[in-house]
Amino acid sequence: MPIIKGVTSLLLICVITLILGIPLLILTLLKLLAPTQKMRNLLLQTMNEITLHWIGANLWWMRQWLKTPLTVEIPDDLSDNQWWLIISNHRSWTDIFMLFMALHRRIPMPRFFIKRALLWIPIIGQAFWALEFPVMRRYSRQQLAKNPKLAEIDRRATQRMCERAKDYPISIVIYVEGTRFTPVKREHQQSPYQHLLRPKAGGIAQVLNLMGDQLSGILDVTISYTNPSPTFWGFLCGTEQPVTLTARRLAVPKWMLDTQYHAQSQDKERFHQWINALWQEKDALLDKRTHHD
Template sequence: MSTLKGLVSVLLLVITTLAWGIPLVLLTAVKLITPGRPLRRLVVRGLSGVALNWVGCNLWWMRRWLKPQLSMELPNGLSPERWWLVISNHRCWTDIFLLFFALHRRLPMPHFFVKRQLIWVPIVGLAFWALEFPMLRRLTREQRKRHPHLARRDREATERMCRHAQERPIAIYNFVEGTRFTPAKRAAQASPYRHLLRPRAGGIAQVVSLLGDHLGGILDVTLRYANPNPTFWGFLCGREGPVTLRARRLAVPTWMAQGSYHDDPDYKERFHSWLNALWQEKDAALDSR
């Protein structure tokens, strides 16, 4: 029965994606031929409306069909009229929809740091490109040393997003571990945390530096699954089990907007210390069941 439920869920997801894919493709074509940034900004606003409605439609049927057991704790003061940086631990693709359940319409249009390979996913990849998501390469430390120009292109993609973000409020979401948590990945990188991988600071440091006073705050999200091995397929089958989402609002420390992560070693070390301390707190919270 759960497999049938999962197949129906996949069908519903495909239908909503194809339905909203039509205006997405049309507006993307208009964007390609639209001269000048001011006019393009209007097209991007229309594309954002399409994306938000796609999210809303999926949340509508998921609430009624999957009925996820999601317990949420959210801070006061969230607003779609301000800029936000959202950071979270990462367990599986389900995380994205759980964040949408909690924050859809409470925050402005979401922008994710996404892997460059996702550009080839039909409709979804086109949406990432049209909505100006930063498309990044997943590079190891050794690859960054051997190919610094690739790392520079990632930074340039983030700079473009932040420059365009100053035109309208957005919420920038970042799974700072860089990939989904598994015990094997934790062992491979010798993570000092029991439930988390090592966090990567570069992306969020760049966002804070570029957006500065625009940010209404940093939203620190902790996702806890009762199922030790959650999967998106299990979620679509309605058998994921209880999930707890706790979000807390952090003020942006003054020093964060006053340095350069890539040029100032002292600033870089301070940012790493701040993020590692945050991750220690998150790991302790996940440990206290």
């Protein structure tokens, strides 16, 4: 039964993607041919609305069919007419749909930092590109050490998104660990946290430097799973155990607006102190929610 449910769930995602993907691809072509930025922005907003319908359609059947036990704790004063930076821990692809279930239509259409390889997924990859999701190339430390200029490619992608986002409300979602948490990755990193990987502050610092004065705030999201090894397939099969999502609103500290993370070592250190303190609180919260032997 769980396997049949999982296959059916996968088919539902594919069918909805195909139905709404066709107008999205047409608008993508029109956006490429649009002669002015104003027209491109108008088409982009229409594409945002189609994507929100795609999210809403999937959430409807997921709630009815999968019935994942999700407990949500979020601020009451969220608005889809404001700008938000969302930072979250990362355990599974399921995290994305948990975020959608908690925040859909309560915040603007979210943008995720995505891996370049995801652009090759039919329809979805083209949608990521057309919707102007920032694409990260993920260079290794060895590559960056050999050619430091490579880091500028990812920074320019973030800058383009932030500059265009000043014209309309946006939510920027950053998984600051850079990858999904596993105990093996934690040991490899020698992470000081029990339930988290080491956070990376560069993306947050750049977004806050470019858009900090426009943001309504930071949403610090913590997702905890009763299942110690959650998977997206388990979610699609309807076997996921209870999940808790907590979001707290943080004000953007004024000192972040004028810092130069990549140019000033003291600014970099201050950002790291800030995110590490946040991660210590998040790790303590996750520890309270973890079922220990």
